[in-house]
Amino acid sequence: MRFRDLRVFNDALLGRKAWRLVHKEESLLIKVMKEKYYPNCSFLDAALGYKGSYSWQSVWSEKSLVKEGxxxxxxxxxxxxxxxxxxxxxxxxxxxxxxxxxxxxxxxxxxxxxxxxxxxxxxxxxxxxxxxxxxxxxxxxxxxxxxxxxxAFSNNGLYSTKTTYMLGKGCNFDDFHQVWMYIWSLEVSPKELWEDSGCLSLIDANLMNDPCEFLASWKKRNVKLQQCAIFLAWCIWGERNHKVFNDKTTLNHVLLARANRLIEEYGLYSKKVHVVFGEKRPRSSKSWKPPPEGVIKINADASLAEEG
Incomplete structure (x- = not known):
């Protein structure tokens, strides 16, 4: 799941509860909590107060994290x-x-x-x-x-544990958004990777807003090219996480070599797993038959072993 810091991950999960206090005001439970802890304001403006329950203190502590992004x-x-x-x-x-x-x-x-x-x-x-x-x-x-x-940084505007986790790890989404736009405006990585690998032809800007049409367009392309694009995308995603969490980068040619190695290893693995067996042997003409009427038939079996 790539959640390496369990404390921040737990904060992100608590943040989901806090988000519900903002958006599910018609809920009976939230009406009770509002009446008890913040009757004259919204949850985002509520003070911690005194003698609050452990649950309230835990959810309230994530208010600042919810307000980010x-x-x-x-x-x-x-x-x-x-x-x-x-x-x-x-x-x-x-x-x-x-x-x-x-x-x-x-x-x-x-x-x-x-x-x-x-x-x-x-x-x-x-x-x-x-x-x-x-x-x-x-x-x-x-x-x-x-x-x-x-x-702000989700497709549907709803709370995301993943993005909140990144915020909890200190990621500034405003800066992240600007840097991401800047990277894709340059004639450098990761665009160079797609070009060097020969997969750039799979990227159709006219279909980027429709994932279904975008992926469907791949069916018309060479299978090897599809496989290369999938492994390359996976390597780029891993490199992106390596940069965000560890602040380390890898040279383009190393990433491309890694993708090619993964393709080769997967091909060898597939040959071993998906073995094409030979033709089935013909079934023996000898098969069990019920005895004729009036005859008792006893079937027996035995096994020999070197030990015992």
Whole structure:
């Protein structure tokens, strides 16, 4: 599972419980906990308090971990602070970069609720070009739903034990996201690895957003090429973990040689395991038959061994 630090892994699991306190407010258990421990605020703003149970203290201790790597999905904007909360999305991060203004504090103050559109005049006056672009790209619904807290670096916006574990190990996801985009913009590893191995032809940028179509396109390619791509992807993933957790890197030609060696070893292994047996021998004409009527037949068997 690659969870090497059990203490951080346990914190990530507790964080899932804390995440439920934020999103499952209709649950009877969470209603009871809210009434007892944080009746006048949300869980993320709750204080530890006195005489809390061991369970409450454990879950509360993971609040800071849960708050990392989150982003608000804007509904009405009434609960989202413009200057302190994460609610923008681009390669520069999740927070507003403009100078703070005392004229307004919540996102709802930037919305024209009559038409449910952004107040472009106010936004252009107080925010820089980057922030304007990010704010105006956020869609607003006429249904005016509640603001929702989501995970910024997951495909579905839900809590992930894996990403929380990485945060617990000290990974800065904003920096990680920027570095990842920078790496893939360069004409170097891991793109060079795909090119040197001959597997670059398998990467179709037009299909990257549809995993099913992307993998289905591989069926039309050479089997050896598919096998090479799979082992190469596995080596790159292992190298990525080696860099994140141990801060060590491996040269491209070494990784490529490792992938080729794995392909060769797997081929030898397959030959030994998936043996093609010869033709089956014809069944003997001698077979057991029931005795004729009125005759008793006794079947016996014996075994000889050198010991005993």
């Amino acid at each position: 989150v982003i608000w999905r804007i509904g009405t904007g009434s609960t989202v602070n413009i200057w302190n909360d994460a609610w923008l999305v681009d390669e520069q991060g999740r927070f507003v970069t403009s100078s703070e203004s005392s004229s307004f504090s919540h996102v709802s103050e930037l919305i024209n609720f009559d038409s449910m559109e952004w107040n472009t005049e106010l936004i252009s006056k107080h925010f820089n070009e980057r922030d304007q672009k990010c704010i105006l790209s956020i869609p607003l619904s006429l249904k005016a739903p509640k603001d929702t807290l989501t995970k």
